[in-house]
Amino acid sequence: MAALALGLWGIDRQDSMWRDESVTYQVAHRPLAELWGLLGHIDAVHGLYYLLMHTVFALWDGGLVALRLPSVLATAGAAAGVGAIGARLSGRLAGTLAGLVFALLPVTQQYAQEGRSYALVTAGVTWATYAFLRAVREPGLPRWWAVYGLLLGLSCWLHEFAALALVAHALTLWRLRVPQSVWRGWGVAAAGVGLALLPLMVVSSGQADRQLGWLGRPSLSAWLQLLAMAAVTLLLARLLRRRSELTTLAVPLALAPTGLLMVVSLAKPWYVDRYVLYGMTGPALLTGAALAHAIRHRHRLAVPTRVLTACLAAGTAVAVLLPWSLLVRSPESRKDDVVAVARAVEASARDGDAVLFLPARRREWLLSRPAVLDRLDDVALAESPTASHTLQGTELPAETIRRRVLAADRVIALTDPAGQPLDPFPQEKIKREVLGTEFRICRRTTVHGAQILVYARPGNCP
Structure with a gap:
């Protein structure tokens, strides 16, 4: 109930969308x-999620609420x-606290209000892990391996990197020194997941450059975050050393998917933290068990000390979590705000003005607000997103863009904030060149994550 209440709290994020x-x-x-x-060209990895959301909007087109x-x-x-995993491994109190x-984790609250697949993947992997635990503990009931394979396969179709949970579960089996029969059950289930995922892997591998080409290798900050997570996780595991089954499950889940994806990304940059969001279940399980252990031993403290300790703990939790909870419900918690961009364009543009997106992928800022985009002349557009089976459409050759921009009197340019890297492609270079030499900036409006610039011929600014 707490997760549901937190998710519904401020679900429209102040009427913003990134x-x-x-x-x-x-x-x-x-x-x-x-x-x-579209899925034959790009974003096949999100295909099942898009089909789910298509169904949601067909049943109820509830805007931002339906999206999230x-x-x-x-x-x-x-x-x-x-909570169910924690209760199985450490008792009901530990499970309740783990859930x-x-x-309450800020990252959980953030993606609970995100119109993307990551929360669904996390739910699928979590319940697959529960089925995994039941299968290991009850080897005489093979149906749990079937449930495990089904849930994990579904999670992988929502996002391929859910398959990294298999690595974490294999490490758990190795540390538990389970009998060969358990390994066989897991192996059959894992093979089933791999076979089910194979068609998606074949299609998405051909889209990898378009899908993930924007990524770079993990930053120093990302490595430091991983080290901090590893330190906290291993410290909690040491405190709970007598609860070996819990730590043996939670530690690999917390560290293996993230660590493996980051190492792979040194050669093939594929790492984004939200791709392995489900790893946060590991620290939650460990923390819940540690808190339950502390509560069970509170009788060793005098009553006034217990009350003071509880008050200090509650106050500290509120002081730390509340600012984060407020932040993730604000437009500033994401890279940009397409709703704010559309409003700024609507306030600045006249019907029939030329519009340029620099870079072209920023056309996304107006695609979900077609009433605004339809008022403008998209002078660089060759084929619309739907006609070209792409996300943001295709653009004309550079010289054609030059001619069409020069035929306009006013141009509305939508660009990234100052200081962002500039795309080196010919179409992007020609847009910047023509605007810089033939037009002057009449108005600059800055919104979160974007700039809207109104250009006109020299001397024609109002």
């Missing part, structure tokens, strides 16, 4: 034939799964 959510919104509103055409409600419900389900800790 560009990844905008992709979900506009793609999920495409007809099925056009959606299928599946993630809210999935996060509540994931928290329940964490509560998971729900």
Whole structure:
């Protein structure tokens, strides 16, 4: 219930939406034939999620609430799964506290209100882990391996990197020194997951450069975060050393998927923290068990000391978590805000003004607000997103863009904030060149994560 309440609290995020959510919104509103055409070109890895959201919007086109409600419900389900695992391994109190800790984590609250697949993946992996635990503890019931394979396979179809949970579970089996029969059951289930995922892997591998080409190798900050997480996780595991089954499950889940993806990303940059969000179930399980252990031993303290300790702990938790909870519900918690961009364009533009997106992928800022985009002349556009089976459409050759821009009197340019890297492509260079030499900036409006610039011929600014 806590996860559900936190997810519904401020679900519209002050009427904001960032560009990844905008992709979900506009793609999920495409007809099925056009959606299928898109998945053959890009974003096959998100195909099942887009189909789910297409169904949601067909049943209820509830705007931002409908966009995020599946993630809210999935996060509540994931928290329940964490609680169920914790209860199985350390008792009901530890399970309840683990589920509560998971729900309160700022990163959990952030993706509970995200119109993307990551909360659903986390819920699927969490309940697959529960089925894994039941299968290991009850080897005479093979149905749990079937449930495990089904849930993990479904999670992988929501996002391929859910398959890294297999590595964490294999490490758990190795540390537990389970009999060969358990290894066989897991191996059959893992093979089933791999076979089910194979068609998606074949299609998405051909899209990898377009899908992940924007990523760089993990930053120093990312490595430091991993080291900090490893330190906290291993410290909690040491404190709980007598609860070997819990630590043997939670530690690999917390560290293996993230660590492996970061190491792979030294050669092939694929790492983004949200791709392995489900790893946060590991620290939540450990923290819940540690808190339960502390509560069970509170009788060693005098009553006034117990009350003071409880008050200090509660006050510290509120002081630390409340600012984060407020932040993740603000537009500033994401890279940009397409709603704010559309409003700024609507206030600055006249009907028929030329519009340029620098770079072209920033066309996403207006695609989910077609009433604004339809007022403007998209002078660089060759084919629309739906006609070209792409996310943001295709653009004309550089010289054609030059001619069309020069034929305009006013141009509305949508760009990244100052200081961002500039794309080296010919179309992007020609946009910057023509605007810089033939036009003057009449107005500059800055919104979160974007700039809207109104250009006119020299001497024609109002």
